[in-house]
Amino acid sequence: MDELELLKKDWNKENGGFKKKTTDELYAMLHKKSSSIVKILFYISVAELIFWIIINSIPYMASKEYQKKLNTIYDNEFLFTGLTILSYGIILLFIYLLFKSHKSISVTDSAKKLMESILKTRSVIKYYVLYNLVMAGFSIIISFYFAFKHDPSVSEKFSHFGNMELIAAIATTIAFIAIFTLAIWLFYRIIYGLLLKRLNQNYNELKKLEF
Numbered sequence: 001m002d003e004l005e006l007l008k009k010d011w012n013k014e015n016g017g018f019k020k021k022t023t024d025e026l027y028a029m030l031h032k033k034s035s036s037i038v039k040i041l042f043y044i045s046v047a048e049l050i051f052w053i054i055i056n057s058i059p060y061m062a063s064k065e066y067q068k069k070l071n072t073i074y075d076n077e078f079l080f081t082g083l084t085i086l087s088y089g090i091i092l093l094f095i096y097l098l099f100k101s102h103k104s105i106s107v108t109d110s111a112k113k114l115m116e117s118i119l120k121t122r123s124v125i126k127y128y129v130l131y132n133l134v135m136a137g138f139s140i141i142i143s144f145y146f147a148f149k150h151d152p153s154v155s156e157k158f159s160h161f162g163n164m165e166l167i168a169a170i171a172t173t174i175a176f177i178a179i180f181t182l183a184i185w186l187f188y189r190i191i192y193g194l195l196l197k198r199l200n201q202n203y204n205e206l207k208k209l210e211f
Contacts, residue, residue, distance in 0.1 A: 023209055027111055030209075034114060034202045037195050038102040038121055044191060045095045052091070056084070083142075087135065094128045111206050118203045125196060129188045136184045140177050 101121040108114050 030202045035105045042098040049091050097124045137181045
């Protein structure tokens with residue numbers, strides 16, 4: 001049984017003075033744990049930003065021939081520049097909101113304000129994960145479209161497909177998009193889900209202290 005569980009057990013005792021003291025200790029511990037969780041989320045988001053910068057830099061470090069092929073396939077520079085700016089902008093906004101949440105939790109001395117900060121943090125993460133799932137699916141669709149339109153080898157292959165082969169290719173593409181999106185969802189479920197679960201537990205404990 002950890003320290004928090006022991007405090008919760010003592011909190012239920014009838015002695016009024018001791019209960020007040022234990023309540024203050026419980027709040028202090030929940031406050032510290034919530035602040036630590038949001039700080040970890042902040043560090044993870046910074047690591048994610050660095051990861052995507054490295055991934056997007058790989059094509060520029062590849063061979064000149066590979067770069068030329070990519071430039072030929074993805075010829076709409078405005079679209080991809082816009083998507084890149086949007087993606088990095090969302091990640092930076094997410095980092096800022098998490099940093100703001102951490103600061104807010106660190107300085108609050110009210111259980112109610114701490115609960116509000118936890119709810120805001122939870123909402124920010126849910127919207128961020130939803131955005132990434134939508135963007136992942138959209139990015140794959142765009143990639144397939146430009147590959148089909150501008151890559152001669154892909155266009156040539158599809159031009160010889162019959163109706164059944166075309167249906168099978170479309171079904172395979174849809175299945176790939178679904179599996180890839182599911183993999184992204186599982187990644188965020190593991191990385192952020194466990195920490196969100198702990199935040200939810202802290203929130204529920206704070207509700208008990210308030211009422």
